[in-house]
Amino acid sequence: MENNKSNIDMELETPVVGQVKSRKRELLRLLKENKLAFIGLIIFVIFFITALLGLLLTSGKEPVFDPSMVRLQEKLLPPLASPHLESLRPHEVPKTGVYVFGTDDLGRDVFARMLQGAWVSLTVGFVAVGIAVLVGLFMGGIAGYFGQKYIGLDHIIVVLLFSTGATLSLTGKSFTGFIVIVIDLAFVFSLALIRWKSRKSRYFKWLDLLRKKTLSIDTLIMRVVDIMLCFPSFFLILTVVALLPASIYNIMIVIGLTSWMGTTRFVRAEFLSLREQDFVTAARALGVNDYRIIFRHMIPNAIAPVLVSATIGIATAILTEAGLSFLGFGVPPPNATWGNILSDGKRFIFDAPWLTFIPGFAILLVVLSFNLFGEGLRDIMNPKLRERH
Amino acid sequence: MLSVKDLKVYFQVDGGFSRAVDGVSFEIQDGETVCLVGESGCGKSVSALTIMGILPQPPGKIIGGTIFFKGQDLLLMKEEEMQKVRGNHIAMVFQEPMTSLNPVFTIGDQIEEAIRIHERIDEAEMRKRSIQALKDVGMPSPEQRINDYPHQLSGGQRQRVMIAMALACNPDLVIADEPTTALDVTVQAQILNLFKDLQQKRRMSLLYITHDLGVVAKIADQIYVMYAGIILEKGAARDIFYNPCHPYTRALLASLPSRSKRGSKLYSIPGSVPDPAHTPKGCPFHPRCSFALESCTSQFPGMSDWGNGHFSRCPVIYDKEAGKGGN
Numbered sequence: 001m002e003n004n005k006s007n008i009d010m011e012l013e014t015p016v017v018g019q020v021k022s023r024k025r026e027l028l029r030l031l032k033e034n035k036l037a038f039i040g041l042i043i044f045v046i047f048f049i050t051a052l053l054g055l056l057l058t059s060g061k062e063p064v065f066d067p068s069m070v071r072l073q074e075k076l077l078p079p080l081a082s083p084h085l086e087s088l089r090p091h092e093v094p095k096t097g098v099y100v101f102g103t104d105d106l107g108r109d110v111f112a113r114m115l116q117g118a119w120v121s122l123t124v125g126f127v128a129v130g131i132a133v134l135v136g137l138f139m140g141g142i143a144g145y146f147g148q149k150y151i152g153l154d155h156i157i158v159v160l161l162f163s164t165g166a167t168l169s170l171t172g173k174s175f176t177g178f179i180v181i182v183i184d185l186a187f188v189f190s191l192a193l194i195r196w197k198s199r200k201s202r203y204f205k206w207l208d209l210l211r212k213k214t215l216s217i218d219t220l221i222m223r224v225v226d227i228m229l230c231f232p233s234f235f236l237i238l239t240v241v242a243l244l245p246a247s248i249y250n251i252m253i254v255i256g257l258t259s260w261m262g263t264t265r266f267v268r269a270e271f272l273s274l275r276e277q278d279f280v281t282a283a284r285a286l287g288v289n290d291y292r293i294i295f296r297h298m299i300p301n302a303i304a305p306v307l308v309s310a311t312i313g314i315a316t317a318i319l320t321e322a323g324l325s326f327l328g329f330g331v332p333p334p335n336a337t338w339g340n341i342l343s344d345g346k347r348f349i350f351d352a353p354w355l356t357f358i359p360g361f362a363i364l365l366v367v368l369s370f371n372l373f374g375e376g377l378r379d380i381m382n383p384k385l386r387e388r389h
Numbered sequence: 390m391l392s393v394k395d396l397k398v399y400f401q402v403d404g405g406f407s408r409a410v411d412g413v414s415f416e417i418q419d420g421e422t423v424c425l426v427g428e429s430g431c432g433k434s435v436s437a438l439t440i441m442g443i444l445p446q447p448p449g450k451i452i453g454g455t456i457f458f459k460g461q462d463l464l465l466m467k468e469e470e471m472q473k474v475r476g477n478h479i480a481m482v483f484q485e486p487m488t489s490l491n492p493v494f495t496i497g498d499q500i501e502e503a504i505r506i507h508e509r510i511d512e513a514e515m516r517k518r519s520i521q522a523l524k525d526v527g528m529p530s531p532e533q534r535i536n537d538y539p540h541q542l543s544g545g546q547r548q549r550v551m552i553a554m555a556l557a558c559n560p561d562l563v564i565a566d567e568p569t570t571a572l573d574v575t576v577q578a579q580i581l582n583l584f585k586d587l588q589q590k591r592r593m594s595l596l597y598i599t600h601d602l603g604v605v606a607k608i609a610d611q612i613y614v615m616y617a618g619i620i621l622e623k624g625a626a627r628d629i630f631y632n633p634c635h636p637y638t639r640a641l642l643a644s645l646p647s648r649s650k651r652g653s654k655l656y657s658i659p660g661s662v663p664d665p666a667h668t669p670k671g672c673p674f675h676p677r678c679s680f681a682l683e684s685c686t687s688q689f690p691g692m693s694d695w696g697n698g699h700f701s702r703c704p705v706i707y708d709k710e711a712g713k714g715g716n
Contacts, residue, residue: 148447278488284443285483286503286554287475296502300493 030380037376043369051122054115064095065112068334074099074107076352102354104344110358113336117359120337121366124252124321125314131256133310136263137299139221143264144271145294147218154210158188222268225261233258237320238329246332251324255317262313263306270302311374315367322363338363390594391417391440391479391562396454398435400665401447407666409435409449411618417562417611422588422595424605424626426641427615428662433598434484436615437564440596441481442471458562477507480555484567486547490539496523496550497535503557522553527583545576549583556587562594569604581607602645606630614638617663617673624699634693634701636678672702680705 031038057064073087079102083093094109101110161184169177191210236258244250274280275298283297318338324330325339326346333340338359345355398410410432417423425433438444440456442463456463458479463471483489491499500519504510510518516535523531526549539547548568555563565584569577585608588595599605605612609626614637622635633639643656650656660677663669669676675685682704692700 278483278485279491281443282481282483282489282551282554283491283502285441285475285481287472287477287506288502289469289472292506297491301491 027380031376034376034379036372037380040369040372040374040376043365044373047118047366047369048122050115051118054117055119058112058116063112065109065115067108067112067116067336069108069112071103071107074103075105076348076355077103077107078352079110079354079358101358102352104341104352104355105348110341110355113341114338114358114362116336117338117341118362120248120331120335121318121321121363124248124255124337125318125370127252128255128259128317128321129310129313131253132260132313133263133306135257135260137267137306139225139260140264140267141271141294141299143218143221144268145275145290145298147221147268147272148216150213150216151220152211153214154191156214157210158184161187218268221264225264228258228261234320234323237324238327241324241329246329248331248335251321251330255320259313259317262309266306266309267302270305271298274298274301305378308374308378311370311377315370315374318363318370319367322359390419390459391596392455392457393436393440394455394457396436396439396456397452398432398439398444399450399452401450402666405666406450407664408618408668409665410439411668412454413615413618413620415613415620415623417594417596419561420588420592420594421610422597422608423611423613424609425596425598425613425615426600426602426605428600430662430665431615432618432665433600433615434566437481437566437596437598440564441475441479442466442468443475473507476503476555476560477558478560479562479564480558480560482548482551482555482563482565482568484570486544486551486568486571489551490547492539495536495538496542500535500550500554500557503554507558519553519557522557523550525556525587526550526553527579528553544572545579548572548576548580552580552583552587556591559591560593562596563588564596564598566598567600570599570601577604584608602641614641617668618665619673620702621674622699622701622703624695624701625697628695628697628699632695632699634695634699635703636680636705637674638701640677 031041058067069092071083071088071092074083077083077099079100081099081102082097083099085093094111096111099109099111101114104110104113161180165177165180165184167177168174168180237254240254240258241251244254280293280297283293288297321330321337322339322342325337326343328340328343330339331337341359342356342363345352345359349356393416394414396410396413397408399406400409401407413432413436415423415425425436427433435444435449439449439451440458440463444451451464454464458474463474466474490496494502497516497519500522501515504515504518520531520535523535528534528546528549534542534546539550542550548571552568568584569580572580581604584595584597587593588608595608597604597608605626612622612624612626612629613620614622614629614635616637622629622633622638629638630642633642637658640656640658644658646655658677663673663676669686671687672678672681672685672690675681678685680703684704690702690704692702693704694700
């Protein structure tokens, strides 16, 4: 019955609107059919709204819920405990009337801290995965599309000289570094000049030695990926975080830069198969250039599975951040994250189990919802399902 | 307009070269339909891809030859210049309509892109032109179809869209690489008629690549018969069909089903196409040729002139009445 109605609706609408609407409707219908994915999506939306509200309510000069307000006389109260009104000043009384999630060892309101932590977890997840996906798309795209091109000896010399120069100038020997970079630029310039001069005649035979093919771009990128994958990523992150000043942005970037390898392999594989597709040849026959082919024709075809793996990646990033915070390498105090609430709570696990169980359960729920949603999305974006009308 | 001279394209295979195109020459005049006919793997499509400049290199390698288009050698052109020629002056229609359209964009988007690359016009004008382009190729209700995704169209409709894309910028030459092979017979006839109509209306040149002699008979002005990377016979369509001079052409024509041969077993050429990595010495067709002479096994036959622009690469003079060859 409902199906009939929507069909009639579609015919009545103008074709442009009908097309877009019916596609969205189709996606929504498929999503609703996939119960687990739908639940995942709902939990995710609730989490997102909570995180946004949390940011609003816990920041500013006089936040509604102050996550860092210490009330030592109120420490380690269980969830839903009422505050001792006689010993608190009026602004110290939580706005909810009770301590919804209890208090920690310093008498801070765990509910407020959870709210603040939600935003941190969300941004860490999204920014880290955003970085990973961008790097992965770029590297995978190059490896897949331009992979068969070779890198010449001259390219390697230029890059080596430049990086030596840059390292030297950054580590204090700025004059030596500067000279190395000048030599590098002179090398590039003279190569270009000689190449331009010897366009027709071929008497610069020795130049061929410089142009000698060394290894293909594909080999270079994929071996870098292999090397990166060799390190246990959590220890790599720990090492880097230990060297860098502790800040939430460093953690996002480090997590992002250590988790792009999966996307790269994925995108490369997609591109290898896409570049052999007839529609890519057809686009080239129309005079479309390489960059337009990559960005307009190939990426839209490769993006669906990448987005699916990204939703699962967000869950992993949230877990990694929680793990780092738990070990004390994460976001520095007094900022709360779910990881460091958990970490602070572990000392009192027998006296105040809510301090570990509440953040633990929140992490479990969010990661689970992302995983369910991601897997559901994978089913939905399957073209065979999508083509069903 | 287009003149291909002595084009040689080899493919790198393990331990040697496979001669996909080995010295092919042909010409296309303004407003003419030229058919390249030959079995699968004889180098027809490779020639087409080379003209378009989209031959995958490696493994392909252009060894020699020239392709002059309006006085310019396409093989010497830079990639950026070539991109301006592609789609704008020379367009191509591919064999597989099912996979030649990008599945994630509407056909309107794709036709508009074909225009947008070569011309700067505003969106509304572009919309009008792509609807007109769809109308020109006989798409029913183009205003609605323009918002469809490729998977919502049938094979014949998709091929019409491909033709609309190819013709969107009014090219001077259209290369059609077996455009009807993947379609039903009824749709084949429609598409073929469409090509014929459009070609006459727009006075463009058409290079039609096919293995189907029935198709050739319908549209060709000039015919080039290709075998193992070389051209064995060329001439006006009439001459080729009524007075075929090369044994291979005759064999091809003999293997066409016809009403007069009803009930008898269909003729087929004995043997199979030679492996392009090991083409036989001399005439490449000699192992399958019933008229082969001693010299055919060692000497590469030259073109013999039969008058009226009809050439054939065979030393044997065929006696039509007696049905056998003489020298």
